[in-house]
Amino acid sequence: MTTTSSTTSFAASVLDPIRAIVGERGIITDPGTMQPFMESWRDGWVGRSPAVVLPDSAQALAAVVRICAETRTPIVPQGGNTGLTGASQPHADGSEIVLSTNRLNRIREIDLDNDTMTVEAGCILANIQNAARDVGRLFPMSLAAEGSCQIGGNIATNAGGVQVVRYGNMRNLVAGLEVVLPDGRIWDGLRGLRKDNAGYDMKQIFIGSEGTLGIVTAAVLKLSPLPRATATALVAVSSPSDAVDLLTRAKGKVGDRIITFELIQRFCIDIARRHVPDVPDPLNDVYPWYVLVELADQDSGERLAGMLEGILEAAMEAGEVLDGVVAASKAQADSLWRIREGIPEGQKREGVSYKHDVSVPISKVALFLDRANAALEREFPGIRPFSFGHLGDGNIHYNPIQGEDGDPAEWKARLGAVNAIVHDIVVDLGGSISAEHGIGRLRIDELPRYKSPVELDMMVALKMAFDPHNIMNPGKILRLNGNAR
Amino acid sequence: MTTTSSTTSFAASVLDPIRAIVGERGIITDPGTMQPFMESWRDGWVGRSPAVVLPDSAQALAAVVRICAETRTPIVPQGGNTGLTGASQPHADGSEIVLSTNRLNRIREIDLDNDTMTVEAGCILANIQNAARDVGRLFPMSLAAEGSCQIGGNIATNAGGVQVVRYGNMRNLVAGLEVVLPDGRIWDGLRGLRKDNAGYDMKQIFIGSEGTLGIVTAAVLKLSPLPRATATALVAVSSPSDAVDLLTRAKGKVGDRIITFELIQRFCIDIARRHVPDVPDPLNDVYPWYVLVELADQDSGERLAGMLEGILEAAMEAGEVLDGVVAASKAQADSLWRIREGIPEGQKREGVSYKHDVSVPISKVALFLDRANAALEREFPGIRPFSFGHLGDGNIHYNPIQGEDGDPAEWKARLGAVNAIVHDIVVDLGGSISAEHGIGRLRIDELPRYKSPVELDMMVALKMAFDPHNIMNPGKILRLNGNAR
Numbered sequence: 001m002t003t004t005s006s007t008t009s010f011a012a013s014v015l016d017p018i019r020a021i022v023g024e025r026g027i028i029t030d031p032g033t034m035q036p037f038m039e040s041w042r043d044g045w046v047g048r049s050p051a052v053v054l055p056d057s058a059q060a061l062a063a064v065v066r067i068c069a070e071t072r073t074p075i076v077p078q079g080g081n082t083g084l085t086g087a088s089q090p091h092a093d094g095s096e097i098v099l100s101t102n103r104l105n106r107i108r109e110i111d112l113d114n115d116t117m118t119v120e121a122g123c124i125l126a127n128i129q130n131a132a133r134d135v136g137r138l139f140p141m142s143l144a145a146e147g148s149c150q151i152g153g154n155i156a157t158n159a160g161g162v163q164v165v166r167y168g169n170m171r172n173l174v175a176g177l178e179v180v181l182p183d184g185r186i187w188d189g190l191r192g193l194r195k196d197n198a199g200y201d202m203k204q205i206f207i208g209s210e211g212t213l214g215i216v217t218a219a220v221l222k223l224s225p226l227p228r229a230t231a232t233a234l235v236a237v238s239s240p241s242d243a244v245d246l247l248t249r250a251k252g253k254v255g256d257r258i259i260t261f262e263l264i265q266r267f268c269i270d271i272a273r274r275h276v277p278d279v280p281d282p283l284n285d286v287y288p289w290y291v292l293v294e295l296a297d298q299d300s301g302e303r304l305a306g307m308l309e310g311i312l313e314a315a316m317e318a319g320e321v322l323d324g325v326v327a328a329s330k331a332q333a334d335s336l337w338r339i340r341e342g343i344p345e346g347q348k349r350e351g352v353s354y355k356h357d358v359s360v361p362i363s364k365v366a367l368f369l370d371r372a373n374a375a376l377e378r379e380f381p382g383i384r385p386f387s388f389g390h391l392g393d394g395n396i397h398y399n400p401i402q403g404e405d406g407d408p409a410e411w412k413a414r415l416g417a418v419n420a421i422v423h424d425i426v427v428d429l430g431g432s433i434s435a436e437h438g439i440g441r442l443r444i445d446e447l448p449r450y451k452s453p454v455e456l457d458m459m460v461a462l463k464m465a466f467d468p469h470n471i472m473n474p475g476k477i478l479r480l481n482g483n484a485r
Numbered sequence: 486m487t488t489t490s491s492t493t494s495f496a497a498s499v500l501d502p503i504r505a506i507v508g509e510r511g512i513i514t515d516p517g518t519m520q521p522f523m524e525s526w527r528d529g530w531v532g533r534s535p536a537v538v539l540p541d542s543a544q545a546l547a548a549v550v551r552i553c554a555e556t557r558t559p560i561v562p563q564g565g566n567t568g569l570t571g572a573s574q575p576h577a578d579g580s581e582i583v584l585s586t587n588r589l590n591r592i593r594e595i596d597l598d599n600d601t602m603t604v605e606a607g608c609i610l611a612n613i614q615n616a617a618r619d620v621g622r623l624f625p626m627s628l629a630a631e632g633s634c635q636i637g638g639n640i641a642t643n644a645g646g647v648q649v650v651r652y653g654n655m656r657n658l659v660a661g662l663e664v665v666l667p668d669g670r671i672w673d674g675l676r677g678l679r680k681d682n683a684g685y686d687m688k689q690i691f692i693g694s695e696g697t698l699g700i701v702t703a704a705v706l707k708l709s710p711l712p713r714a715t716a717t718a719l720v721a722v723s724s725p726s727d728a729v730d731l732l733t734r735a736k737g738k739v740g741d742r743i744i745t746f747e748l749i750q751r752f753c754i755d756i757a758r759r760h761v762p763d764v765p766d767p768l769n770d771v772y773p774w775y776v777l778v779e780l781a782d783q784d785s786g787e788r789l790a791g792m793l794e795g796i797l798e799a800a801m802e803a804g805e806v807l808d809g810v811v812a813a814s815k816a817q818a819d820s821l822w823r824i825r826e827g828i829p830e831g832q833k834r835e836g837v838s839y840k841h842d843v844s845v846p847i848s849k850v851a852l853f854l855d856r857a858n859a860a861l862e863r864e865f866p867g868i869r870p871f872s873f874g875h876l877g878d879g880n881i882h883y884n885p886i887q888g889e890d891g892d893p894a895e896w897k898a899r900l901g902a903v904n905a906i907v908h909d910i911v912v913d914l915g916g917s918i919s920a921e922h923g924i925g926r927l928r929i930d931e932l933p934r935y936k937s938p939v940e941l942d943m944m945v946a947l948k949m950a951f952d953p954h955n956i957m958n959p960g961k962i963l964r965l966n967g968n969a970r
Binding site (some may be wrong): 086112113116130136157158160164169172181185187191192193195196197199200202205208209224226227235244245247251254255256257298351361362363364392393395431433434435437439443455459460461464466 | 878
């Protein structure tokens with residue numbers, strides 16, 4: 001790609017055959033038009049590419065991959081391009097084509113008695129949620145990017161979100177897959193089954209593999225009954241440890257009616273209120289920690305609210321809960337959610353922050369916060385702890401913010417050191433350095449520090465077995481053979 | 486193993502080093518004492534082996550595997566030996582050692598706030614259920630062999646059972662694994678996390694791999710809240726199609742409170758009553774089909790029974806349900822379960838039967854039964870349809886019984902032909918030829934007929950990546966390179 005002749009040869013051997021398959025509508029080579037596909041919406045990943053290819057069928061996509069396989073042209077699969085780890089943008093050297101699923105956007109089938117929906121990879125998550133709701137079902141995957149992320153990317157990253165405590169990760173919501181393999185063959189695994197032990201469950205390897213083993217082109221999704229009612233509360237607690245006790249209490253009383261259980265540090269609310277309009281201060285007094293809890297059920301809203309109130313009253317008597325409010329209306333519930341949703345936006349405007357998407361066993365969350373806060377405050381005086389997230393599944397967005405004083409550039413330079421301190425503690429407590437966002441390029445150099453040689457070897461063995469020429473999203477998750485990718 | 490000198494050399498190079506690791510208590514070579522490890526409790530699988538090895542730790546088990554890897558000695562991993570597909574017994578040529586997890590039977594840890602339990606592979610399923618119940622939790626895996634099957638085998642076969650409609654398969658209940666790989670290294674993946682996207686989720690490949698990729702030595706299991714109440718009913722319906730309508734109705738009304746939804750053909754009840762004591766005829770009249778439905782919840786038993794009655798009344802008004810009984814006591818519920826549980830035993834005594842463990846999309850169950858029954862009756866007049874199973878997850882035990890007349894030996898010889906007719910229809914409807922039992926040896930020669938070349942290639946690639954010398958449970962699930970194993 002560095003000389004005119006190699007560019008010509010690349011065009012003749014790769015781009016022209018691809019153009020013959022996808023047509024002029026299916027390929028973009030104009031730099032300006034390509035730009036949105038080259039960069040991430042956050043975190044500054046920017047790359048270059050000779051072409052963005054947008055096939056309109058799995059067959060066309062497979063034919064494109066075959067050309068890439070024959071010519072050893074590396075591919076970056078891309079869905080809604082909303083990821084947070086640099087996995088869906090090309091590298092800066094411009095050697096990779098971007099293969100977009102934007103035009104694979106049909107809902108192929110809804111099977112009501114089977115509670116499944118067959119969708120193509122480019123369907124927007126929110127459209128899938130709405131299509132399910134239109135037929136009286138729930139597709140429970142829900143996350144901030146749902147208006148633009150695509151289901152193929154949700155599957156490739158095993159997306160999480162705010163309802164994992166009840167419905168599990170994306171892995172749990174997939175019954176079947178259609179995948180284009182790195183050699184360009186199509187695997188039709190679009191089975192809508194709850195039980196299938198006929199050989200290895202091959203779909204599992206593609207879920208969460210960040211496009212490094214193949215490209216998901218369609219999926220059979222599992223639908224759930226649509227809850228008839230929800231009940232929402234925001235309560236104050238004096239510590240994360242009390243929040244865990246409240247969670248354990250609530251699970252015992254209402255089990256899987258808990259669809260959301262979010263822990264929020266007071267400082268997060270302050271920051272959201274400082275920078276984002278209409279974020280309320282929910283209670284009359286100020287408390288150190290809060291929990292946003294939501295229940296959902298087929299039973300009546302009154303019954304559900306009564307159960308929630310019962311739990312909170314008992315928790316207040318036991319001293320776990322200091323104060324709280326149960327939403328009396330949809331508007332009031334939305335207002336409580338506004339607090340939670342305002343946090344990431346507020347944080348962005350407050351200065352340098354150190355983002356971590358970590359999980360530990362729920363029983364270790366309080367200990368993790370204590371240890372990480374103490375270690376960082378010791379090392380970087382003035383750093384401000386900032387923690388919120390999905391306590392119900394042990395996933396904390398632990399995002400401390402720079403001190404009020406000091407040079408932002410200096411604070412920025414500390415990112416790697418902060419990550420190392422936090423991640424060392426996480427792994428020491430049996431946790432994960434990436435709970436839901438994946439590894440991509442963001443954590444690729446940290447992974448070898450936190451995975452055993454045995455586990456890394458297994459990951460490499462899997463990659464080599466399915467993509468021996470390393471053309472599928474190279475340099476994401478793993479570097480092979482000590483190479484840059 | 487065929488000459489004295491090779492036997493001597495095998496003893497010196499393999500058995501003596503193994504004995505040095507596990508001690509005399511950890512190795513059995515006496516044929517009589519080995520016999521229970523050589524044969525299946527049902528279906529007649531019998532093999533031979535030079536030794537049964539019973540390590541008492543993952544470390545010792547790994548050391549044994551290292552010796553086998555170095556000497557290319559094939560291994561049959563064995564748990565409770567309750568499988569139904571010949572996966573856990575050695576082949577007849579006596580070349581494989583049996584590696585038993587019987588002595589890996591400790592519960593290592595229970596983490597109440599994290600709702601997890603860390604167990605060794607040899608723990609009996611019922612002991613795990615009881616240990617969970619003792620601390621106020623539910624471990625929801627439940628199946629007929631629970632009194633003797635081991636959790637390692639449940640994981641290796643991705644066990645199903647009667648509560649999958651609510652809690653999922655074994656895969657859904659595993660948070661982390663410890664596995665000894667075919668080269669004898671130990672992978673410590675014992676993480677108790679609900680969210681972990683730090684690289685490929687390697688535990689997924691071992692779950693359901695029937696011991697062909699490695700040996701599970703321990704697992705972190707997910708626990709659930711213990712339901713406070715259950716409600717059980719047996720209802721009569723005129724067709725499987727009406728049973729599906731009832732299921733859809735019930736899911737809409739009570740969602741995941743449904744823990745069991747079993748379809749039962751009338752003839753199954755007749756056969757159970759003919760051969761098994763104390764199986765009641767549940768209703769005053771005789772109906773063609775029945776459904777055993779059970780709900781469980783944290784709410785009160787009265788509330789739950791009221792919900793169940795409400796569903797059944799509405800279903801009767803809609804004509805989906807013809808008659809039914811809601812159990813008024815634990816004893817009455819047990820008596821209804823006695824019907825379901827008496828079926829396999831009754832069937833065994835009625836003559837030759839053709840067992841199938843198939844699944845189709847729930848929406849296709851009625852069509853499957855119609856087509857399969859018609860095809861078999863056309864081909865084998867007099868054959869008696871006999872169907873029951875887990876309608877809630879599309880898994881039907883479709884086990885037609887020989888005609889009342891004819892030579893049993895002739896009926897027996899038709900097994901392959903019956904399997905082919907049934908499985909062709911299953912796969913044509915998007916189903917699986919093994920819903921929960923696995924492939925083992927029973928279905929190994931059928932798998933290539935029903936899996937695409939692409940899928941078979943992927944399975945072989947995975948096997949070769951992890952067990953290139955094919956020492957781990959060879960000749961189960963797959964034959965490699967056209968070899969017998």
